[in-house]
Amino acid sequence: MAFSARGGTTKRTPELSIVLPAHNEARRITPTLKAYADYVGDRGQIIVVVNGCTDDTLAVVQQLQLDYPRRIVVVNIPEAIGKGGAIRTGFANARGQVIGFVDADGATTVKDFDRLRRALDGHDGVIASRWMLGSRVYNRTSVLRRIASKAFVLLTRILFGLPYHDTQCGAKLFTAKLVTTVQPHLRHRDMTFDVELLVLARRFGFDVIEQPTVWTDYASATFTSPTGFIRASLAMLLSLLKLKLRIMRTPVV
Numbered sequence: 707m708a709f710s711a712r713g714g715t716t717k718r719t720p721e722l723s724i725v726l727p728a729h730n731e732a733r734r735i736t737p738t739l740k741a742y743a744d745y746v747g748d749r750g751q752i753i754v755v756v757n758g759c760t761d762d763t764l765a766v767v768q769q770l771q772l773d774y775p776r777r778i779v780v781v782n783i784p785e786a787i788g789k790g791g792a793i794r795t796g797f798a799n800a801r802g803q804v805i806g807f808v809d810a811d812g813a814t815t816v817k818d819f820d821r822l823r824r825a826l827d828g829h830d831g832v833i834a835s836r837w838m839l840g841s842r843v844y845n846r847t848s849v850l851r852r853i854a855s856k857a858f859v860l861l862t863r864i865l866f867g868l869p870y871h872d873t874q875c876g877a878k879l880f881t882a883k884l885v886t887t888v889q890p891h892l893r894h895r896d897m898t899f900d901v902e903l904l905v906l907a908r909r910f911g912f913d914v915i916e917q918p919t920v921w922t923d924y925a926s927a928t929f930t931s932p933t934g935f936i937r938a939s940l941a942m943l944l945s946l947l948k949l950k951l952r953i954m955r956t957p958v959v
């Protein structure tokens with residue numbers, strides 16, 4: 707009697723891949739990464755995309771990887787590719803049947819990510835929302851940021867007809883089919899990459915729903931000074947307009 711040698715030919719597909727973008731997260735990533743590595747178990751994978759860091763994020767993540775060698779994949783890109791670039795890289799490395807992403811700072815707990823996962827239920831994607839009835843946001847940052855967020859959503863509705871209340875929340879989950887279809891067309895590196903992803907997904911006819919979430923705001927420095935705020939807002943506006951032009955010029959993506 708021989709043991710079947712076919713074990714190696716059976717492609718073991720993880721059930722779930724979660725991309726964790728990390729830029730200078732040495733001080734915040736450990737509890738998040740541990741919690742998510744425990745959450746995905748042996749049938750899931752976490753792809754940490756470390757990039758443009760000037761702190762010890764890579765060393766911290768590599769140390770944790772020793773505890774979860776089969777669950778944590780680390781991709782290190784020294785040059786700055788932005789959060790959008792990082793998610794795209796993560797998508798390209800993801801092997802799961804369901805593929806998502808979540809912020810490294812712990813804004814979304816595994817409990818809330820799991821609610822998102824359960825909400826996927828036959829849809830092609832589900833995005834977490836901080837602006838729906840039933841959403842809860844702790845530590846909500848400045849009024850300015852809130853206004854900017856509302857204005858941004860309004861623009862995504864006017865320009866692209868997106869039906870969502872919050873395109874920018876850092877927790878999203880999609881089927882592998884959606885990700886592999888849309889991924890080659892993604893270009894945006896900045897914070898408008900979520901909009902690009904959602905617009906393209908709709909263009910391809912995918913059904914992506916929005917689900918209220920619980921969120922704890924750990925803001926970056928982008929909006930902390932008035933000049934930074936204005937600069938970031940203008941850059942995002944420009945980026946959205948570029949996307950609009952591209953969509954208009956490409957009737958079938």
Ligand SMILES: Nc1nc2c(ncn2[C@@H]2O[C@H](COP(=O)(O)OP(=O)(O)O)[C@@H](O)[C@H]2O)c(=O)[nH]1
Pocket residue numbers: 726727728729730731755756757758786787788789790792808809810811876923924925926927928
């Ligand atoms: N890899 C990578 N991750 C990034 C970059 N910019 C932001 N992130 C990550 O994206 C997530 C959200 O960033 P954060 O600074 O918390 O943004 P905010 O909460 O929207 O103000 C965190 O996990 C960051 O580490 C980047 O340029 N590259």
Ligand SMILES: [Mg+2]
Pocket residue numbers: 809811813923924925926
């Ligand atoms: Mg944050």
